[in-house]
Amino acid sequence: MHNIVQYQEFLSAYLQSQYETKEPRNLYEPIHYILDLGGKRMRPVLTLMSAEVFDADYKKALPAALAVEVFHNFSLVHDDIMDDAPLRRGHETVHEKWNINTGILSGDAMLILAYQYFEQYEPLIFRDLAKLFSKTALEVCEGQQWDVDFEDRTDVTIPEYLKMIQYKTAVLVAAAMKMGAIIAETSVENANLIYDFGLNLGLAFQLQDDFLDAFGNPETFGKQVGGDIIENKKTYLYLKAVAFSNEKEAEELKSLFSIQPEDNTDKIERVKALFNSSGASKATQDAIQEFTFKAFQTLDKMNINIEKKEMLKAFGENLMGRKV
16 A cells, blocks of 8 residues: 555656647647646545555556546546636636637537547446446536535525535545556445545535535635635525524624625624534534544454455544544
């Protein structure tokens, strides 16, 4: 087994080895640009790690890992267009640096390129990878559409919100891990358990992201704290606060989430106070712990040695150990 930094280095080297100068340049240069912006690349790292957990050489999983990374970045290019986002990882978004049409077309090409990486596997493994990938890609699109729909709805429920973040975020984490299991040709039970591990960890991660958006330290969180509040996003925190508050405070919260003042300082502080006083903050932290615990429970059922179970648990604890 290797550590996370080593997996990141293996993936970066493999990515660079795949680049070639192709025409038309305005199709391929944006693809290289977004992929070179980096990030932690945790999803493809999970594919490499999962393959080694089930006793395969990580090198065998590199094409699938890169498929996961290319797909993830395809979704970011299109999400940035939908959100009219100017920056991604501190740099200009693809549609800002080029134009919207280029962003759409380069994104489309990335989705096709992701599938091509699976062609490097023998037929049975290719079939299982492609089947899982198609299911996951469609679910990510469904999750994104629900996220868009929820912006205009005032009746979003907790189960609906959890389903949305499961599809938009968690299924790709789960699929990335199951791909490693498929490549290692482990048992169906092990492959399904590592999927469940990734799914629950992905849910916990997204809920923690919601929490840190409101209560994180700007110096360590890496994004603008209070961004979801400014954008009136109906996160788990918001939904719990509305459910737990008395009628007057619930109406105040709904009112605050219907305005966009020039200076959001007072709005952010008042919303955070309501999150705390209503018990929504604690409920969110409890849910994060619950999904993390569910992930760890699947490890007990997995047919792998104790050292590898401990390594997966340590990875989960490290992932969920982001500071507020």
